[in-house]
Amino acid sequence: MNAPKVGIIGGTNGMGRWLADLLAEAGCDVQVTGRKTEMTAAAAAAICKVVVVSVPIAATAEVIREVGPLLGPEQIFMDLTSLKKEPVELMLRHSRAEVVGCHPLFGPAVADPAGLNIVLCAGRGTAGFVWIKTLFEKAGYSVWERSPEEHDRLMAVIQGLNHLNTIALGLAVSASGIAPEDIARFATPVFKAKMELAGKVFGNNPGLYAEIIARNPDIEDMLKLYTQAVKNVGEALAEGGSDALRGLIESAAPALFTGRHGKGGA
Ligand SMILES: NC(=O)c1ccc[n+]([C@@H]2O[C@H](COP(=O)([O-])OP(=O)(O)OC[C@H]3O[C@@H](n4cnc5c(N)ncnc54)[C@H](OP(=O)(O)O)[C@@H]3O)[C@@H](O)[C@H]2O)c1
Known part of the structure; x- marks a missing residue:
């Protein structure tokens, strides 16, 4: 053709x-x-x-x-x-x-x-x-x-879970009551990068993100995984403080990355 x-x-x-x-x-x-x-x-x-x-x-x-x-x-x-x-x-x-x-x-x-x-x-x-x-x-x-099903399952994580997380971050930051000027002034490079991503979801075209999340057939599973993950973090902190939280992070890491990851930074 x-x-x-x-x-x-x-x-x-x-x-x-x-x-x-x-x-x-x-x-x-x-x-x-x-x-x-x-x-x-x-x-x-x-x-x-x-x-x-x-x-x-x-x-x-x-x-x-x-x-x-x-x-x-x-x-x-x-x-x-x-x-x-x-x-x-x-x-x-x-x-x-x-x-x-x-x-x-x-x-x-x-x-x-x-x-x-x-x-x-x-x-x-x-x-x-x-x-x-x-x-x-x-x-x-x-x-x-x-296949369309494989695609939507992948996008439930890569877009659905990802944007859910950004929305949850934005909602929590907004509820914290810290003034936007202070957020901008005191942000670390990592936080700045995250707020730039949040700016895309909250500023540009919120309808697109809402549709991508709401219409994904696998989004309910992702929402369950997400709320469970937040719950696990809370329980680890309450029960074992930083040691338990570190254990939780270390136990999940092998399934996340193919190689070694860089040094931490705030
Ligand atoms: N934006 C992204 O990052 C992205 C990435 C990958 C895939 N997509 C997909 O691409 C598709 C379009 O998204 P987009 O972000 O490109 O949207 P967009 O920038 O809003 O553009 C939408 C286009 O559709 C026209 N339009 C709007 N409502 C219409 C209607 N009721 N009937 C006929 N035409 C209509 C608009 O023209 P007029 O305003 O002149 O009518 C415009 O040309 C969506 O399915 C989205 O999921 C988007």
Whole structure:
């Protein structure tokens, strides 16, 4: 398949725009739609070989249901959603097209693709899958194939648990009553780095993080693991102070890292 015409629903911004730029650079004719563009999703579906959905997670199911039935078996239906089980199932159910689920594991501002990973989920057919995999790899990204279930389980930890932790940190810091000016003035480098991460979740696009967490099918398990971990820390401190806490940290370390880790710092 050589430089097909691609329609990106939600291509005016964010990840859709990232893909639009990448595909245009690869020589594809790219049409983008948003809520205010002249080109509609239905019009893009009528003229494009490949149709990609990259709208906010809360709007994704509705867009797939609307566009899917307009696509024929010779077309390719793809999405960039941060979760994969539900959108891939919906693309399969509501269209006869080839289906490829895609999740770039990074945000839209890419300076250098080296070291950046993309997960692809094969839904139906092979031509679209091979085309987009080859295109991403040629551009310098690393591509990994996983089932939608495997992807969502991984993301329950890598995004769900991770962002839950950031939210819990932010809520606890906020409840501590310490003024933001004092937090900024007295922060150690480690705390500064953590508050910068918290700034992404609390400042930028809280809806994206809330959707990524709330819609992950495995999030309940992660929440249980997380609350149990906090409970274990509390119990260790109450029962054995620093020795018990150190024991808890040491017992978990081998399962966390592949090699030795650096010296501690506050
Ligand atoms: N941001 C990330 O770091 C990231 C990373 C990987 C994957 N993703 C996934 O990428 C997808 C898009 O997220 P994003 O962060 O790129 O979002 P975004 O920056 O808010 O962009 C969303 C795009 O969708 C359009 N849009 C919004 N609501 C729509 C609706 N109801 N119908 C049709 N178009 C609509 C917007 O255009 P108008 O505003 O012009 O209508 C815009 O072009 C999500 O599925 C997300 O999970 C995001």
